[in-house]
Amino acid sequence: MSNPTLRAVLQSALPPAITFVVVIALWEGAVRAFAVPKFLVPPPSDVLLAAWAERTSLAAALLTTAEGAGLGFLLSASLGTSVGLAFSLSRWLERGLYPYALFLQTVPIVAVAPLLVLWFGPGLRAVAVSAFIVSVFPIIANTLAGLRSVDPRLSDLFRLYGAKLGDTVLKLRLPTAIPSMMTGLKVASGLSVIGAIVGEFVAGFSEGNAGLGITVLSAYRQLRTDLLFAAVLLASLLGLLLFALVSSLSTLLLRRLRAPG
């Protein structure tokens, strides 16, 4: 092969593609060979057919969930980095609030979701807040860790020249923190989709358009396991897509900052 980029793409894409084909083939074969009831495990071909038959409603549901997850993620990204920055600037603030930020991480989101419906009303807002709650903590923690990882001798250098706080943050701490912040954002991107689906289970019943969480619930009630599978797969794909988006942004930024990784 003469083209090195093509070769690199093939080398990274080929193994997972092979895995995919083999797993799908085994799944299809096993389900048919052992005559597994379709409401327990539908064969991949049925899932594909169901997805095609319901393509309009699935696409609408995907968009709705994407909106909730995306909104929640943006909220996490902006608030999480701001809170992390504020914590890094004030030990008092950090000591006073960090335990409660940790609470966001440990609270069982399924149990809190009904409250969100009461407070924000059913629909997009409650779903977005659910996505936010699930995804914000890794951003706060990673932002804080990144801002704290500044080389002490570089801090000395800034101190020696009497750098103003604003300059120290913009020209030293934030650039240092970005690799760690990006890790937090990547983790949060996947979590925000999970938070949105959970939110929809409880709060997604308003308005005309229901998200993938609703599709999963109604498919389950009708024992349409093929459609259920299709919706779950789409939700995972949405998470992957968001992750890929953040990842490529991260790669671009890190290259500009000449940071390793």
Place this chain on the structure above:
Amino acid sequence: MARWAEGSCGVDGSIAISSQVAIRGVSHAFSSGGPVLEDIDLVIEAGSFVALLGPSGCGKSTLLRFISGLDTPAAGSIALSPSADDAKAQPGARTKLAFVFQDAQLLPWRSVLDNVALPLELQGTSRAEARQRARGPLAEVELGDVHERFPDQLSGGMRMRVSIARALVTEPSVLLLDEPFAALDELTRQRLDERLRKLWQARRMTVIFVTHALAEAAFLAERALVMSRRPGRIVLDHSLQLPDDRRIDLRTNPDFVAQTALLYRALQQHGALDDEQHNA
């Protein structure tokens, strides 16, 4: 001295000055216990080149941090003041410090030119002007042709030269260096020693150079201060009897060898070399 006659002129019109460093009765102990420095009392004349020599952990870096004002000693005081001539010529002139660390400590996301411009930016100079003024010191360390490269595209020696240019960009009156070339190979280190001495000769600044390498101290300095093991005391204060014009081949000169041996004996007498490297 002749080299003082020229003076180097900053872009902002102020003439670079040199400062005296007066250390009075400085003692210090780490909070974890043991004393680090014991009653250090010395005056470093404006415009001189002093090597501070001692075994690892003797407190020489701590002393340097005290001089820089980054840390404060438990007892004693340190005063930096412009030389008498400078005070007369430029009333109100302040001592400007620069510090060169053991590693180059450059910002990886900034180009060479932007790294050197950084101190000026931090002191409120506009970015465009800071970049303009960074060109001079970069030319002085012969890096005029790599302005737009990034630190990861440079060799260790080149990174150190960028670090020195960054220190020079504010026209410091006192330049502090903490084992700056310790991580470099011997040949690169000797070339940088020679360059640093030339930079000092061309400018009016006081240089305090911390090292644990005897030959480097003898090659660079006019005056060598030898410290004992912890708690650090000054055990030898020696004016080096060597020519002003020093080249790499000075290291084979019998006078140079004699001076190095003198420093070596001082270190040895105070137990500094018991378990220690002595990269002479």
